[in-house]
Amino acid sequence: MEKYQVPSVPRGGGNGSRGGGPPSLRRRPPGLLGAPAWLQSPPLKSTRRARTAPSFRRGPWARSTGSLGPGAQAGAPETPQLAGHKGEPRRFGILQELSPGALGVNMVVEETKTKIKHVIKQVQCMDHRHASQALEEIRPLLQLRHPHISMCEEVFQMWDSKVSSMFLCLVMEYSLESFQDVIESKREEKALIDSEWLQVMLVQVLNTLEYLHHLDILHTNLKPSNIVLVSQNHCKLQDLGCHVLMTHRAKWNVRSEEDSCKKSWMAPESLSFSFSQKSDIWSLGCIILDLARCSFLNGVEAMDLRKSLRQQPGSLRDILETMAERQVPLMDTFSFLLPAMLQINPSDWVTLKDVVRITFGRSSLKSSTLPGPLIPEAITSVLLEGSMASILAGPALLSSHPEVRLRAMKKLLSMPEDQLGLPWALELVEVVVTTMKQQERILDVQLCASTLLLCILGQALVWDTDVKVSWDSSFSSTLLSAMRRHPDSTQLIIKACSLLTIISSHESASQELQKVGLCELVLQHLSSFLQDQDVCLSGLGLLWALLVDAVIMNREPLEKFLGLVAQVLATHPADMDMAEAGCAVLWLLSLLGCIREEQLEEVVLLFLQSIQLGQGRVQLVNNAYRGLASLVKASELAAFWMVALEEGSSGGLSLLQATYWLYRDDPEVVENLCLLLAHLASYKEILPELEYSGIRALAQDIQGCFPSSLELVSYAKKVLLSLETTAAHDLSGDLPAPP
Structure with missing residues (x-):
């Protein structure tokens, strides 16, 4: 095996973006990479995997002792292994080669010492420069931390002298089952997908996509086989697309011709190598459609339907009618959701927030025995995982679920600043104020929302002393209404006075607050709570902010x-x-x-x-x-x-x-x-x-x-x-x- 010296690549890093979001993946230009059909796998360079964090490794090249065909069995003498450094025991044993993916060959391997299984993806690169560019783009992806993203544990390069080509190898988590296995199993049984399981999975996927899209990272390769099951009720997205590895159209076309099913999950725009956040939404719509109808369509029929959706919108209407006749669970949700996600014209596609709103605004997710709607505990827990952006994606839109909003706000308040990604966007004010309006009678919601508003506006002022806090009459009217609704809550009075003090710096706000009777309300609260130091201090502070440089409406x-x-x-x-x-x-x-x-x-x-x-x-x-x-x-x-x-x-x-x-x-x-x-x-x-x-x-x-x-x-x-x-x-x- 011929040696090939690879220049060193800096370790770790990141670029300061939240969650490790890479600039190279922000609003990526079109492009898609393919890989050739493999008759046998090339030899791999050996690595020693760091346990604490993903890494890039190089060293003496590995050698293959045999073919990497799907018939290889674990423990058999002829099973090829990936060698370590000279004199060291071989690290991996190759168990089997999986079906080729859109970007390369996937192999299940087992660590020789620990017997831990992994998946190694081999992607052929056009040249060394191409491989190095891919490494630079993939590095930030290694730093993503989300409970529903399958972590890439290690990346390395290797050279195969037989084909004179450079390969990029990614060591990833191994999972036995994916959504594709679930679909095929239910298809054989002609059985419906369990509705509660589907709800939980859908929330997890939406949560994860929102996290990625918040970082301007696109998946671009979303399909059932790339959503793996860690356990019965826990899924992870894997195989995130890389722009550099998706720019070779000829290789992609070769691979898609070998398996036309791969293209069937792609949005219409993606067929011309143009990708956006809505491309992921289209692919997710196809996955939901496949899960919902797997009990009565075989694989070929399902693929043909996915392809027809790009040219014949009526085909979706027909299949929805059939699903309703067969009493597919959650149909009142799917009948609104799928047409919105699978529009032919990209300008008509809905956003991810729209998908969440439609999904959780339907009666399927409401309880018939409780006075208000209820989200299952498993779904609520998922909504509270991940970053600030992921948490807010659900509660910001689930206006009819106070228990989720309250837990989400408490979760945000308990998170350290380095996870919050401060300063927070002032657009969040609208979300929290909406929550206060809809749950005005619940004191806990009012207290928690007021505290969160103070954090949002306070941090905005700290990060930018010249910031002009956005204000409209709905903000002040909501706070005043809360104070009148809960006149005995000194905590709420103090928080509301502090918030009103911030917005009173606007002359228009000051005049409006005088018109709606804020001065009289402050008089009332000061008179009622003369002994309370905090109420008096907050009330006097509000009066100062209200009167300084103000046009007095009523003396x-x-x-x-x-x-x-x-x-x-x-x-x-x-x-x-x-x-x-x-x-x-x-x-x-x-x-x-x-x-x-x-x-x-x-x-x-x-x-x-x-x-x-x-x-x-x-x-x-x-x-x-x-x-x-x-x-x-x-x-x-x-x-x-x-x-x-x-x-x-x-x-x-x-x-x-x-x-x-x-x-x-x-x-x-x-x-x-x-x-x-x-x-x-x-x-x-x-x-x-x-x-x-x-x-x-x-x-x-x-x-x-x-x-x-x-x-x-x-x-x-x-x-x-x-x-x-x-x-x-x-x-x-x-x-x-x-x-």
Whole structure:
């Protein structure tokens, strides 16, 4: 056997795409590879299979000790084996050669040591470059992890000097039975397929195809023999197509002429070597059709029907009528599903989501004994397997099955981020909101859906700080309806307030929320749950988001918020988080002119108390001084209360000076203090108090510390000018000398 040196291929890898989806398989161009008819198998290069992950292997070439005909028997002396490295025992014994597939020869082999069986697929390549390209494309496929995809355990190249050709060899999982065996068995018995088994299998296949299509990976070779049975109720898809290996039309045509059945599963577009996701849907439709009618059509008749579907749509109508007459199970589903999947014009083909909707929206899958529809446990379990995309494929469309949706949402919430493929698409918001609408009375669904919405929108904002969260009125109305439906659920109130806070950043959303009575609803919840810290914090946060930069539609409910905020702060006197949120809302109310003159003393005192409580919280301090500046600008009475009231052992001006020396290096805090002082200095009656309290020295210090800040210097000069203008009159005789 002649040796042929193969350049090294990098191990592992992947390209960063979720689930190992390869760029080379995304929207693959047309092409199909064939392989010649085999009289005997070429020798294989020996490999040592890695147990932990699929791999590429090379080494000394194996040699065949005999023909690989189907008559070879396990354990017979003449059984050929695949040799290992020189001096090592041979690794595989070849048990039999299976029927050739579309891409090459399949052999059942057995490991010499462990007696574990595998399938080795040999694919003849046009040349070494062709084989290397195929290796590069197949590598990401090896990294797919899904419970219903048969894993390719190893890939290697070999050279056969007898035919002067390079072969690509794939070591795959071995399964004794496939859908093809089930069909042939039922055909011989003239027996119907069990309906429950068919439902479970259909869900598993749909789940797997959705997973692949989400990664833009096409199967392209879907047929009953490529859906194997691991156990009675567990199937796997195998033999995923590879674009590089499916581009040699001449070889494909030779193989299809040898077995015309191979082409019969292909969609009309695939006959011209054009493939899409809908090509897989057509092939799946043919498989479902074969499973449903195997009790009364033989193999040749079934193949002829599949071929006729591409030119004669009426042939499907006739067979559906026959199936109905023979009382084939699930006919109310198949009568809608199969015509949708087997349209001749590709533009008329349904999507995979449409297939799921049709499949699980029919009465066949509903229980006649329960008040609502029910999906079998086996089907529900399958829907919850796999990636985030696979999970959502079913529940996103099974609108009449709350138990599946709830379990799916809980499953998603329990998955780590590396499996979720964050950031999540904002289109999922519509799916979850639809669930909330349809199951409004079920509190668990509302709680779980709200939590999931927070994850979706929260992650979108984390990954892109400029993201504009999509919003429409149905979102807010659904949340408000849920809050009204479950008024005693503090958990739901908190989550809904957080969600409404996110969408309130849209001006249109803010106005709409005011129109539908959100302000009144927040008032109601704050009044009912004054003792609940989380409800109060979420409610105050929502009010802030709702009112900031908003066009106020109705001022009446806003005037009631002052008393409520005062109650909240009085109920939580030592809570700095509450003080910070409360000061923010009071500041907005002052800007909006919602504080009456008789309320000024109470509000000024609330601001001073909050500053005294949280002097070390910069945001709290900023909120409070902004609120005081707004009040003082609008009312001289507010200025009077600012200098006259005392909080603890300090008056308002003493507290202001303490804040300045604490935040002397923070321009934002100093700017808010200066703004307040400038407004205070605009009232002649207040100036003596400012002079007496030492504000002149503070303004001079600000002027010296921030010479480059024109705004701060301007505020400081305004205060100093006002003090100097009135100094001769106000300080000459009546007031004691400043300390």
